[in-house]
Amino acid sequence: MQKIKLLALDIDGTLIADMGMNVAPRDMEAIERARGAGVFVTIATGRILETAKRWIHALGIDIPVIICNGADIRDEEKSWFRDSIPKEATRDIMSAYRGTGQKRYIFSDNKIYCTRDDYYQVLFDKWQQGEEAVFPVVIKDTEEEMYREMYADAEKVLVWSPVIELEPELREIARTFAGKYNVVRGEERNVEFNKLGVSKGSGLKKLAELLGVPMECVMAIGDGGNDAEMLRAAGVGVAMENAMEEARAAADYITADVRKCGVAQAIDRFVFGK
Structure with missing residues (x-):
């Protein structure tokens, strides 16, 4: 070796x-x-x-x-x-999960962007726990406001199921993006989308x-x-x-x-x- x-x-x-x-x-x-x-x-x-x-x-x-x-x-x-996903290209992921109860987050330029409906305190408390700095989350009332605030392309999109019962739909929708994005599970109850490759x-x-x-x-x-x-x-x-x-x-x-x-x-x- x-x-x-x-x-x-x-x-x-x-x-x-x-x-x-x-x-x-x-x-x-x-x-x-x-x-x-x-x-x-x-x-x-x-x-x-x-x-x-x-x-x-x-x-x-x-x-x-x-x-x-x-x-x-x-x-x-x-x-x-x-190597990022063009900002406008993330809209198809956001749209596919809209109204499903899944929580959607865009990671861009060292910040996490979401709408107020997608903000989930328990999840952010989990991410925040023990951190040195203020958690860099940008919360807007609508997706359009969020996109106007986000000036850089997206490193990744993360979608998370707040309850286990929603996980099958989370996976099913993710499969429709196979071949368009690199799609992986970082942990149970989430999927993460990166640029293909x-x-x-x-x-x-x-x-x-x-x-x-x-x-x-x-x-x-x-x-x-x-x-x-x-x-x-x-x-x-x-x-x-x-x-x-x-x-x-x-x-x-x-x-x-x-x-x-x-x-x-x-x-x-x-x-x-x-």
Whole structure:
């Protein structure tokens, strides 16, 4: 096996079990040892930059990170690569789910846009928990007001079912967009739409190229359906024991549960050969 030179880590369900939690000390120690051994360490997340900063800072990441499922590769100063859905093209997704009871969110330029009807306090409380900064959400009374406020294209669109009974319709509508967008499940009860061809996997390839690291020397660790393409792209793809089936099927190795420091276990095995 090739020596690991780049490690890409998902956040939710991989580094942390619940929103707002800290990374376990054992995982932190293993990540620090990997960095000390010369391994580049980055984050690959479906989040926008603002809500990933806490863990970027905690891990001391000093290279670009992969955000919004690979639609943006950036550091805190600038974007190195961005591949978005044209703003007007997101209207067909918004229209397809209008009136269904699903909650619709557009991720654009480090903000999340929604209408007042789609704003769901419980979900935003979950996303907000433990964050360093004020949550960057833009709420408007109508879709047209929202689009007028949104000046940039969209990194992704997320649609979420507030109750489990709505999930079958969520999936059924998502299937109608196959071949038009990259459509994945980040977690149960949601679907995430990116530009066709854009994924954490494509983002990881771009970052590895930027750093001069061959893909066979890359390890990726994740748990969500949006991690599957990243796990397939990496030389070593590791799924958490708690991972969704899409991630497990894409992985070369299943590590321990997030609550049992599966990240540390994978680093010890594949970086240090323990």
